[in-house]
Amino acid sequence: MSTTLTRAIVTADKEGRPRLLGRRGPDTPTRHGLKVRNRRETATGYTFLLPWMIGFLGLTLGPMIYSLYLAFTKYNLFTEPEFIGLDNFVRMFTEDPQYIQSVQITLVYVLIGTPIKLAAALAVAMLLNYRDRGSTFFRSSFYAPSLIGASVSVAIVWRAMFSTDGPVDNTLSFFGIEIGGWVGNVALVLPMMILLAVWQFGAPMVIFLAGLKQVPRELYEAAEVDGAGPIRKFRSVTFPMLSSVIFFNLLLELINAFQVFASAYIISNGSGGPAGMTNFYTVYLYKRGFADLQMGYAAAMAWVLVIVVAIIAAILFKTQKSWVHYAGDNR
Amino acid sequence: MFNIRTRRAALAAAAVTASAALVLTGCSGGSEPAATYDPDEEVTLNLAFWGNDVRADLYDQAIAAFNEEYPNITVNSSFLGFPEFWEKRQTEAAGGGLPDVMQFDYSYLRQYSENGLLLDLEPYLGNIIDTEPLSEQILGIGVVNGETTGIPTSTNAWGMFTNPVLLEQAGVEDFAGGSWEDYNDWMAEVTEASGGEVYGGTDWTGRIQNFEIQQRAGGDDLFTDEGEPNFTEEDLAAFWEQGDSIREDGTVISQQELEEIYPVSGFDAAKTASELTWDNFGAGYLGNLGEGYTELGLIAPPVTEEGAKDLYLKPSMLHSIAATTDHPEAAATLVNFLVNSPEAGAIFGTNRGLPASETMLEGAELDPLGEQIRAYEESISDRLGDAPPVPIVGYGTLEEKFRQLGTELGFGTLTVDEAVSQFFSEMDVVLNQ
Helix, strand or coil, X not given: CHHHHHHXXXXXXXXXXXXXXXXXXXXXXXXXXXXXXXXXXXXXXHHHHXXXXXXXXXXXXXXXXXXXXXXXXXXXXXXXXXXXXXHHHHHHHHHCHHHHHHHHHHHHHHHHHHHHHHHHHHHHHHHHHHCCCCHHHHHHHHHHHHHHCCCHHHHHHHHHHCCCCCHHHHHHHHCCCCCCCCCCCCCCHHHHHHHHHHHCCHHHHHHHHHHHHHCCHHHHHHHHHCCCCHHHHHHHHHHHHHHHHHHHHHHHHHHHHHCCCHHHHHHCCCCCCCCCCCCCHHHHHXXXXXXXXXXXXXXXXXXXXXXXXXXXXXXXXXXXXXXXXCCCCCC | CHHHHHHHHHHHHHHHHHHHHHHHCCCCCCCCCCCCCCCCCCEEEEEEEECCHHHHHHHHHHHHHHHHHCCCEXXXXXXXXXXXXXXXXXXHHHHCCCCCEEEECHHHXXXXXXXXXXXXXXXXXXXXXXXXXXXXHHHXXXXXXXXXXXXXXXXXXXXXXXXXXXXXXXXXXXXXXXXXXXXXXXXXXXXXXXXXXXXXECCHHHCHHHHHHHHHHCCCCCECCCCCECCCHHHHHHHHHCCHHHHHCCCECCHHHHHHHCCCCCCCCCCECEEEEEHHHHHHHHHHHCCCCCXXXXXXXXXXXXXXXXXXXXXXXXXXXXXXCCCHHHHHHHXXXXXXXXXXXXXXXXXXXXXXXXXXXXXXXXXXXXXXXXHHHHHCHHHECXXXXXXXXXXXXXXXXXXXXXXXXXXXXXXXHHHHHHHXXXXXXXXXC
């Protein structure tokens, strides 16, 4: 098949173009032939991409660029956007205590929730990797929460569980810990949200599990021969071999955590309460945009989030040189 | 993943509708005063309202009754909950696709009217829309900048509900009226008598309406006709400080308990014996209280100053027509039916509040609660003053901000001074929106 194709291209190249490389056999395409073929393939590729491209340009990129413009305007959906320069950003950082609070609780959620979630995912993955019997069952059941985690019903169940006289309160009372419900408690509602996130460790766990299966047995055997204990084996074999997977999970989970919305929106009934403690960044953004119709301000908030997430991702990529090990990489 | 998509979709929706808004701007008004509907004309109208299954069923019955008279007008109705209803209308408004006839809310009337989204009903008043059964004051409610853009279906007034069952258990008489301090004392008595099982009430300083009626007692609406704020930081601080003692000594239900039962209130959950709110909330309360609760007390709010006209009648909802409708006459015919007809009165009862139109009220068979509301609105007649100007654009945002600052005062996460400064900076943003 490929030979016929090459021959066709070679015949197409009978305009007497000098062959620069004498080594090339009659079956290898010339540089010009390659170009033609590439161009054709490129055209075909783009044709197939077209439906997606139209959607991307029209429904994603276009609106994104427009929203960048909106970020510098005052816009209430009804009247034309009015250009106000950097006012939205000034207001955000100097005049809006609710925004600052929203950033703070989002950071706490991301910076505490994500590491705990990944640690839990890795720990469970290692346990599952230990034994084979029944591991499919356990794998599925641990994965289930992250499948249903973003759903409305789980948030409702979570709310019920952590209310006064709910299962959590009753269990804690049984052990003599009388702290009442978590949902209405200013100090406990954020930990509750973090627990909900951690409980959905299934997705990174499955990825960790796949990564663990890739670690060559002989490395452990060699380590054992050298007298390494379990901790040493984890530090010197598992962690380096798994570092690329950890990096991948960390990046993904950080970005996801910044965008926490559905669970907070449902648990607080859209209010972001108690006292703004579930008013996460995107919840606040949504309220400003669609409840208060301050679309310009909401667009500005969205862009600050995009930029912050991009910076964090960039920093992560920079640091990976010092701790992420890729197979076949001899540094 | 879910979040990425939602946010992207939201941004996309915002941006796409935005461009449509540009096209829409300035192409409204100028309806022809051909003020009759030809009954042979085949017309399809869209009708949107907020509510629940119960109300949807009532609307279906009303549309059926309407079709007996006007078989050629097909009405497609759709309904949503209140917040979703407005989210949907906002994007439709920006895109130019508002339903022909809408159940409308007072707090959005100015915004939609000033942007030319609602039809001026002037040409239809007195012919298609019968104005006889509607009082001058009622019709005046739906006027924005000289244009009538909404007809009130029903009215409500600020009042205080009490729960006789809980009061009997506590062994305390119903609130006999008096000043705000008297009310605080009465609440403390209830809380104490019930041994803390039931609270006398909720921290009333969390509601902007209570601030409003206290200000009105001094002769000032919250906002002037020009939409300028008519109160000072000191006024607001003084108002919130009235709640300091009841928040601190546990007279009122704690914010934490309220947070757990939100969106229902302490009164809905039978945890408080009284609540200040709109007088048409009674049916909802009884529904949420459930079995064992068959009646409620409905009395006037505490008095700030004797003889002051602090209360007022407000439309609990209006009917409006989109400026973009292709069939203004047919739409006005439907509005007239929904606002004035005895049939609609018989079907809706007080589901949408106490009927504003005399003919609709005559058709309505009032249940005991409806009778109670009617008696209440009569009883406060010497406290009823002129309604304040149609709420400023963004009033809903301020009302919500007020509520939210009230919850923070309840948690003690803000001082009164901090709350005041936050409210004023929010107001600054809203007014310059």
